[in-house]
Amino acid sequence: MTIERWFMQEDFEEYAEKAKTLPESTTNENKLILYGLYKQATVGPVNTTMNDYITKVKQLLEEAGASA
Template identity: 55%
Template sequence: MGLKEEFEEHAEKAKTLPESTSNENRLVLYGLYKQATVGNVDTSRPGMFNMRDRAKWDAWKAIEGKSKDQAMNDYIAKVKQLLAA
């Protein structure tokens, strides 16, 4: 199985994470997913009254510069870690 297929499989598995998964971990996954699928942040930071989207944007921005392959590998490892917890 190639990296892209494994990444897509774990993206589906991430949808089954328990409700108790912390927002911090969900933001890490979001940032890694966006970096793996889109690349570096390509939008401006949301306004301060849009806290949810701002937090997601910040999580993505925090890993800017990471290669798509590395982001996919990190995403897979994080999903595995959260499912094992």
């Protein structure tokens, strides 16, 4: 790992920790944006379709006893 990459990793971890203590005034929209950026940085780009998402939501609703 290069020194630049090490500093980037260190910065990322620092800001990821800071994100855990966001002020109460932070909107859900902004929280979702931060979460999406975090997931993209830690997991990678989304590689599923909207149909996969809808299918999973329907499955979870059925398991919970609700209907879509």
